[in-house]
Amino acid sequence: MSDIAKVQNAVMSASFLKRFGPWLLLALGLIVLPFFFSSNIAVYTMNLMGIFIIFALSYNMLLGQGGMLSFGHAVYFGLGGFMSVHFMNYIEADIFVVPVVIVPIFGGLIGLLFAVIVGSFSTRRAGTVFAMISLGIGELIASCSLIFVAFFGGEEGISADRTMGPEVMGVDFAQDIEVYYLIAVWAFITIALMYLFSRTPMGRMANAVRDNDERIEFIGYSQRKVRFISFCASGFFAGIAGGLFAINFEIVTEENLNALTSGVVLLMAYIGGVGFFVGPIVGAVVFTLLQTLLSNYTEIWQLYVGVLFVSTVMYAPQGLTGLIAMHIPAFKMKRLRVLAVPYVRAGIPTLLLLAGISGFLETIHHVRSAAVGETTMSLLGIEFDTHTIMPWIIIAVLVVVGGYLTKTQMPQLREAWDEANAPLKSDEGGAS
Amino acid sequence: MSSAIKLDELRKSFGPTEIIRGVNLDIKKGERHAIIGPNGAGKSTLFHLISGRYNLSGGHVSLNGEEISNLPPYEIYRKGLSRSFQVTNIFPILSVFENVRCSLMWSEDYKYSFWHLVDRERKLNDRAAEVLEEIGLTSRQHVPAGVLTYAEQRALEIGLAAAGGADVIMLDEPTAGMSHSETDQAIELIRRITVGKTLVMVEHDMGVVFDLADRISVLVYGEIIATDTPENIRNNKAVQEAYLGVEAEHA
Numbered sequence: 001m002s003d004i005a006k007v008q009n010a011v012m013s014a015s016f017l018k019r020f021g022p023w024l025l026l027a028l029g030l031i032v033l034p035f036f037f038s039s040n041i042a043v044y045t046m047n048l049m050g051i052f053i054i055f056a057l058s059y060n061m062l063l064g065q066g067g068m069l070s071f072g073h074a075v076y077f078g079l080g081g082f083m084s085v086h087f088m089n090y091i092e093a094d095i096f097v098v099p100v101v102i103v104p105i106f107g108g109l110i111g112l113l114f115a116v117i118v119g120s121f122s123t124r125r126a127g128t129v130f131a132m133i134s135l136g137i138g139e140l141i142a143s144c145s146l147i148f149v150a151f152f153g154g155e156e157g158i159s160a161d162r163t164m165g166p167e168v169m170g171v172d173f174a175q176d177i178e179v180y181y182l183i184a185v186w187a188f189i190t191i192a193l194m195y196l197f198s199r200t201p202m203g204r205m206a207n208a209v210r211d212n213d214e215r216i217e218f219i220g221y222s223q224r225k226v227r228f229i230s231f232c233a234s235g236f237f238a239g240i241a242g243g244l245f246a247i248n249f250e251i252v253t254e255e256n257l258n259a260l261t262s263g264v265v266l267l268m269a270y271i272g273g274v275g276f277f278v279g280p281i282v283g284a285v286v287f288t289l290l291q292t293l294l295s296n297y298t299e300i301w302q303l304y305v306g307v308l309f310v311s312t313v314m315y316a317p318q319g320l321t322g323l324i325a326m327h328i329p330a331f332k333m334k335r336l337r338v339l340a341v342p343y344v345r346a347g348i349p350t351l352l353l354l355a356g357i358s359g360f361l362e363t364i365h366h367v368r369s370a371a372v373g374e375t376t377m378s379l380l381g382i383e384f385d386t387h388t389i390m391p392w393i394i395i396a397v398l399v400v401v402g403g404y405l406t407k408t409q410m411p412q413l414r415e416a417w418d419e420a421n422a423p424l425k426s427d428e429g430g431a432s
Numbered sequence: 433m434s435s436a437i438k439l440d441e442l443r444k445s446f447g448p449t450e451i452i453r454g455v456n457l458d459i460k461k462g463e464r465h466a467i468i469g470p471n472g473a474g475k476s477t478l479f480h481l482i483s484g485r486y487n488l489s490g491g492h493v494s495l496n497g498e499e500i501s502n503l504p505p506y507e508i509y510r511k512g513l514s515r516s517f518q519v520t521n522i523f524p525i526l527s528v529f530e531n532v533r534c535s536l537m538w539s540e541d542y543k544y545s546f547w548h549l550v551d552r553e554r555k556l557n558d559r560a561a562e563v564l565e566e567i568g569l570t571s572r573q574h575v576p577a578g579v580l581t582y583a584e585q586r587a588l589e590i591g592l593a594a595a596g597g598a599d600v601i602m603l604d605e606p607t608a609g610m611s612h613s614e615t616d617q618a619i620e621l622i623r624r625i626t627v628g629k630t631l632v633m634v635e636h637d638m639g640v641v642f643d644l645a646d647r648i649s650v651l652v653y654g655e656i657i658a659t660d661t662p663e664n665i666r667n668n669k670a671v672q673e674a675y676l677g678v679e680a681e682h683a
Binding site: 196197199200201202203204205207208210211212214215216217218219220221222225226229233 | 483484485504505506509510514515517521522523524525526530533534535537538539542543544545546547548549550551592593596
């Protein structure tokens with residue numbers, strides 16, 4: 001008896017760990033991160049990351065889970081941001097006093113409100129029609145922001161002061177690190193809510209609509225209503241992200257709701273992988289790192305992000321998360337080691353090739369944009385004169401040799417991949 | 433016995449072409465009714481009209497005495513009519529289990545709920561497992577539906593149509609493209625899931641039709657030329673001429 005009870009307990013705790021483990025880990029990670037990365041730039045980056053994670057996840061409720069390609073999701077993010085900035089100003093003017101902590105809710109509500117309005121006509125069909133309407137609405141709201149100056153503040157936007165609200169537990173959000181914890185709490189709550197949403201009947205029907213919007217009507221559901229509800233939920237969470245953006249930066253401008261921001265969120269979700277719940281989280285983290293760190297080293301970081309996006313679309317449509325997930329079968333069969341050497345053998349020449357290509361781009365960029373007469377540039381700490389022949393020869397050698405070796409190493413990598421993913425012998429025999 | 437489906441002067445045109453040209457049909461509650469006819473006779477179109485996929489050009493459809501003409505498909509489904517498709521029409525990325533669970537969601541009264549967690553709903557999941565057992569896909573429940581074999585997809589297709597507990601089930605060529613043994617299994621499955629229900633099916637395989645149907649309607653060029661028991665249909669002169677391609681001899 002006691003043995004059975006023990007086994008049951010073990011099973012129970014295992015399933016408990018399985019169910020809540022990732023969440024505990026997430027919470028713990030959010031709490032301890034600032035202890036490891038405590039510089040100003042790190043906190044700045046993490047704050048932006050948190051905001052973008054919520055934003056990208058809300059976007060994926062449309063794209064990955066609902067099959068709706070939106071080119072105007074920044075509308076709900078930006079409007080949520082503007083509303084929150086106004087709320088912070090109301091707080092400052094003693095018109096409507098609430099703690100700053102709950103301001104993002106109002107951002108969410110305005111996102112929801114506009115999603116209800118736009119969704120009421122845009123969710124009739126998915127596909128091209130939906131995409132075109134989202135693009136049109138995006139342009140419409142962006143141009144409104146220069147017309148209705150009272151609400152949008154024209155070109156300079158609206159700014160506010162987040163420290164004016166009533167203090168909660170003695171925190172007035174004067175420090176970025178305090179805002180970090182505010183964003184972390186909101187991120188945890190919204191990630192959990194969006195995850196839970198995907199596990200509800202509604203979330204499941206959103207997947208079904210994505211898969212086959214015709215058949216869903218023959219099992220009792222209106223495709224339009226399913227899309228509409230997903231759309232509203234997505235707008236709500238985007239608005240919350242916008243509210244956090246407003247609190248973090250204390251300014252919101254037209255740029256936060258225009259097509260550029262809509263493009264950024266699409267990029268983040270896609271690079272991370274729209275087919276996985278965690279995909280947009282990965283995408284937001286990678287994108288923010290590229291944006292804040294890579295931009296310290298190179299002026300053409302956006303070009304690299306663009307190349308990353310295009311190569312994701314072409315070669316890894318499942319995104320970065322998909323690339324990791326590809327290795328799970330081999331990992332389960334304990335065969336990842338088979339891949340280590342082939343990866344190194346293919347990886348080194350690939351790095352050479354990439355170094356050559358980016359060296360070429362950087363040097364070209366320097367030649368075109370540097371001040372007249374300035375011909376020395378520095379790359380990876382190496383100084384050289386762009387108007388001599390030597391750097392170009394090195395670049396050419398890197399590209400040609402790297403490219404050739406990469407090509408010759410590919411067959412062995414493919415072979416190793418097949419070997420690592422071959423079905424287990426016992427499976428072939430039919431035994432478990 | 434009262435009628436499950438009643439068609440009254442049903443018409444459908446695509447542009448100038450009239451595909452369904454005044455169909456009258458009365459399908460009784462609890463019967464197994466087959467619709468047969470040569471290619472291009474309009475059988476699938478008739479199905480689409482009844483199930484709400486196409487709008488009518490004229491006439492009326494009623495389900496259990498209630499008018500359902502031109503209602504959207506989901507309204508018709510909610511009134512108790514469920515159908516399958518000739519070309520497999522499932523949710524390819526969702527798992528097989530998820531496919532079945534989705535098809536149960538409305539009848540188990542979850543509607544558009546975002547306050548239930550599907551994995552916690554024991555009754556829903558038990559019911560989904562039952563349906564999977566019934567259609568013989570229990571061992572395949574975790575794979576994406578898109579990778580099932582053709583016969584398995586057909587079984588799932590029937591399962592999706594039958595799972596929700598609708599009392600009128602319409603199957604559009606359920607055995608199309610199946611081998612002999614697969615067809616036999618499919619017939620068994622159809623027999624099991626339609627006990628106590630009304631079945632309307634389009635079928636090309638005469639063996640299946642004569643095996644399953646209580647009554648048969650013959651649709652030729654958008655008109656029903658005969659509705660009768662299998663025995664009488666087999667001996668019907670007009671049917672033999674029209675359907676079996678025997679030239680009618682005009683006087």
